[in-house]
Amino acid sequence: MGLDTKPLSTLRGKSSYKLEDFPVPTGREEMWRFTPLSRLRGLHDGTATLSGNVVVHVEAAPEVSVETVGRDDARVGKAYTPTDRVSVQAFTSFEKATVITVPKEAVTSKATVINLRGEGNGAAYGHIVIVVEPLAEAVIVLDHQGSAVYADNVEFVVGDGATLKVVSLQDWARDAVHVSQHHAHLGRDATFKSFVVTMGGDLVRLSPSVSYTGRGGDADLSGLYFVDAGQHIEHRLLVDHTVPDCRSNVDYRGALQGDEAHAVWIGDVIIRVEATGTDTYELNRNLILTDGARADSVPNLEILTGEVAGAGHASASGRMDDEHIFYLQARGIPYDEARRLVIRGYFAQLIEKIEVEEIRDRVLAAVEAELAR
Amino acid sequence: MSTLEIRDLHVAVEDKEILRGVNLTVSSGETHALMGPNGSGKSTLAYAIAGHPKYTITSGTVTLDGEDVLSLTVDERARAGLFLAMQYPVEVPGVSVSNFLRSAVTAVRGEAPKLRAFTKELKAGMDALSIDGAFAQRNLNEGFSGGEKKRHEILQLELLKPKIAILDETDSGLDVDALRVVSEGVNRFGASGDTGVLLITHYTRILRYVKPDFVHVFSAGRIVEEGGPELADKLEAEGYEHYTKANA
Ligand SMILES: Nc1ncnc2c1ncn2[C@@H]1O[C@H](COP(=O)(O)OP(=O)(O)OP(=O)(O)O)[C@@H](O)[C@H]1O
Numbered sequence: 001m002g003l004d005t006k007p008l009s010t011l012r013g014k015s016s017y018k019l020e021d022f023p024v025p026t027g028r029e030e031m032w033r034f035t036p037l038s039r040l041r042g043l044h045d046g047t048a049t050l051s052g053n054v055v056v057h058v059e060a061a062p063e064v065s066v067e068t069v070g071r072d073d074a075r076v077g078k079a080y081t082p083t084d085r086v087s088v089q090a091f092t093s094f095e096k097a098t099v100i101t102v103p104k105e106a107v108t109s110k111a112t113v114i115n116l117r118g119e120g121n122g123a124a125y126g127h128i129v130i131v132v133e134p135l136a137e138a139v140i141v142l143d144h145q146g147s148a149v150y151a152d153n154v155e156f157v158v159g160d161g162a163t164l165k166v167v168s169l170q171d172w173a174r175d176a177v178h179v180s181q182h183h184a185h186l187g188r189d190a191t192f193k194s195f196v197v198t199m200g201g202d203l204v205r206l207s208p209s210v211s212y213t214g215r216g217g218d219a220d221l222s223g224l225y226f227v228d229a230g231q232h233i234e235h236r237l238l239v240d241h242t243v244p245d246c247r248s249n250v251d252y253r254g255a256l257q258g259d260e261a262h263a264v265w266i267g268d269v270i271i272r273v274e275a276t277g278t279d280t281y282e283l284n285r286n287l288i289l290t291d292g293a294r295a296d297s298v299p300n301l302e303i304l305t306g307e308v309a310g311a312g313h314a315s316a317s318g319r320m321d322d323e324h325i326f327y328l329q330a331r332g333i334p335y336d337e338a339r340r341l342v343i344r345g346y347f348a349q350l351i352e353k354i355e356v357e358e359i360r361d362r363v364l365a366a367v368e369a370e371l372a373r
Numbered sequence: 374m375s376t377l378e379i380r381d382l383h384v385a386v387e388d389k390e391i392l393r394g395v396n397l398t399v400s401s402g403e404t405h406a407l408m409g410p411n412g413s414g415k416s417t418l419a420y421a422i423a424g425h426p427k428y429t430i431t432s433g434t435v436t437l438d439g440e441d442v443l444s445l446t447v448d449e450r451a452r453a454g455l456f457l458a459m460q461y462p463v464e465v466p467g468v469s470v471s472n473f474l475r476s477a478v479t480a481v482r483g484e485a486p487k488l489r490a491f492t493k494e495l496k497a498g499m500d501a502l503s504i505d506g507a508f509a510q511r512n513l514n515e516g517f518s519g520g521e522k523k524r525h526e527i528l529q530l531e532l533l534k535p536k537i538a539i540l541d542e543t544d545s546g547l548d549v550d551a552l553r554v555v556s557e558g559v560n561r562f563g564a565s566g567d568t569g570v571l572l573i574t575h576y577t578r579i580l581r582y583v584k585p586d587f588v589h590v591f592s593a594g595r596i597v598e599e600g601g602p603e604l605a606d607k608l609e610a611e612g613y614e615h616y617t618k619a620n621a
């Protein structure tokens with residue numbers, strides 16, 4: 001498991017399980033240039049003191065098995081090899097991993113909720129593996145709360161014909177730091193739907209990535225974030241189409257308010273030579289509600305084959321439309337309420353996609369709480 | 374009894390003077406038609422009264438029953454009893470028609486209507502304007518045809534029951550059937566006798582359905598001629614050329 005370079009694309013760097021393969025980032029690297037390293041509390045340079053605790057508690061559907069395993073478990077690191085310094089730090093540092101298995105053809109009767117509670121500000125590392133065996137269907141919720149300095153890797157292995165819906169809520173306390181890699185590895189005709197909601201934390205950097213192993217793989221990655229004064233919220237997506245006839249759709253939307261509110265969205269999609277018939281679209285929108293907030297949005301679509309079914313991207317960051325507000329106010333609706341209606345409307349299409357009602361309500365409530373600030 | 378009084382109103386857009394001294398009084402029980410060529414400033418007048426931030430009042434006054442309208446915010450003006458049916462209603466993504474209407478009705482009436490009663494009222498209002506019930510769940514004006522947007526403006530007019538309504542080219546883009554349906558809505562609104570209507574239009578077509586008591590000819594930012602319904606017929610026959618030349 002040495003250094004593995006992917007020469008085909010400039011977008012993807014090396015991957016390795018060894019810490020020494022990744023030098024400490026300086027902030028000048030393409031993949032680190034938006035992240036304020038000084039606020040990572042040492043997660044990136046080995047100086048973080050391992051005194052923190054993130055308690056993992058799983059409320060599982062009856063059909064699934066939940067195991068806590070050691071570093072040497074064969075399933076750990078099988079679907080994903082770290083691609084950056086913090087990810088490899090987490091990979092080489094965690095003590096126990098949580099493995100959740102959805103057996104072949106099982107259709108879970110309820111969502112499996114993984115509660116991750118941060119209990120302080122020392123560093124902690126984690127690892128989660130979710131295996132959905134062929135033709136099974138499951139809903140998994142990752143619910144992050146509390147204070148923590150936390151780096152982790154989450155592997156989603158979605159078997160042939162299986163369906164996995166994941167909701168990841170970053171509902172951290174205001175002082176939390178979280179750097180996370182979510183990797184989905186899709187089998188033939190597998191469906192993966194991820195919905196990321198990032199509201200809390202001082203710095204959250206979440207990197208969802210997708211790889212395909214058979215035709216018919218379908219990944220739908222949605223994200224919603226609300227960035228308040230001083231927060232740094234970064235989402236870095238990578239969808240690597242290496243197999244023909246797969247699909248990906250990315251839709252991330254955020255709202256920013258307050259001084260030094262900073263959102264970063266990077267959307268890398270690669271369609272390799274052999275991935276003919278790929279259908280992909282990625283979208284990022286940022287609604288900038290006040291002065292002093294900043295959104296960096298960088299879509300990268302690299303097409304190396306001549307035959308795609310569809311490939312597109314769009315990115316738009318801007319202010320609320322005065323004409324919308326005027327129209328609502330002209331009907332007697334006070335400014336504050338008009339603003340709330342417009343922001344709710346902006347997120348509505350996205351929130352409607354959440355199929356699990358309790359989670360949809362929770363996300364709506366989180367948006368309402370942000371709007372009430 | 375209500376009166377909207379516009380006195381010597383001057384309005385600029387981006388430092389360019391558009392309205393150059395408008396005088397107009399609209400009282401309840403009256404229907405006024407304001408007619409004029411493209412670009413003469415009709416919409417500017419409507420927006421300035423509604424309080425659109427792009428339009429700067431450089432001098433003059435606007436009062437509603439003696440109260441200074443220009444010192445009110447946009448929403449306060451609406452709650453005071455002014456309504457503007459827009460020439461180009463904007464699409465608001467993600468905000469449903471029913472949610473929007475309930476919010477507007479709640480704001481204007483000062484209390485939330487009972488859900489059951491409101492649903493009934495909304496349905497009756499939509500039926501009267503031949504609007505399909507499914508529109509209540511659609512996003513506000515999103516993907517509506519020109520005619521559908523105009524019907525929705527009139528639906529809002531009927532639900533919000535303002536004192537004075539300004540209808541900015543509500544007739545344009547309507548086919549004959551829609552024009553009739555929309556005109557009936559305007560007439561229902563006017564029928565109570567305690568509301569006033571200022572109808573902005575290019576064409577006399579709508580005036581066959583909505584009978585004006587007064588006709589004002591607008592050109593280059595001011596009213597240049599006034600009269601009764603017969604003035605509309607004269608405009609129909611002669612066009613605006615004579616006014617635009619006089620102003621050039
Ligand atoms: N927001 C704006 N920005 C720049 N110019 C404007 C704006 N609104 C109006 N104007 C200008 O003011 C003038 C009057 O426009 P207005 O829309 O009021 O005319 P109108 O009489 O309603 O025309 P129409 O019959 O085409 O609707 C035009 O020259 C127009 O270009």
Ligand SMILES: [Mg+2]
Pocket residue numbers: 415416417460541542
């Ligand atoms: Mg106009």
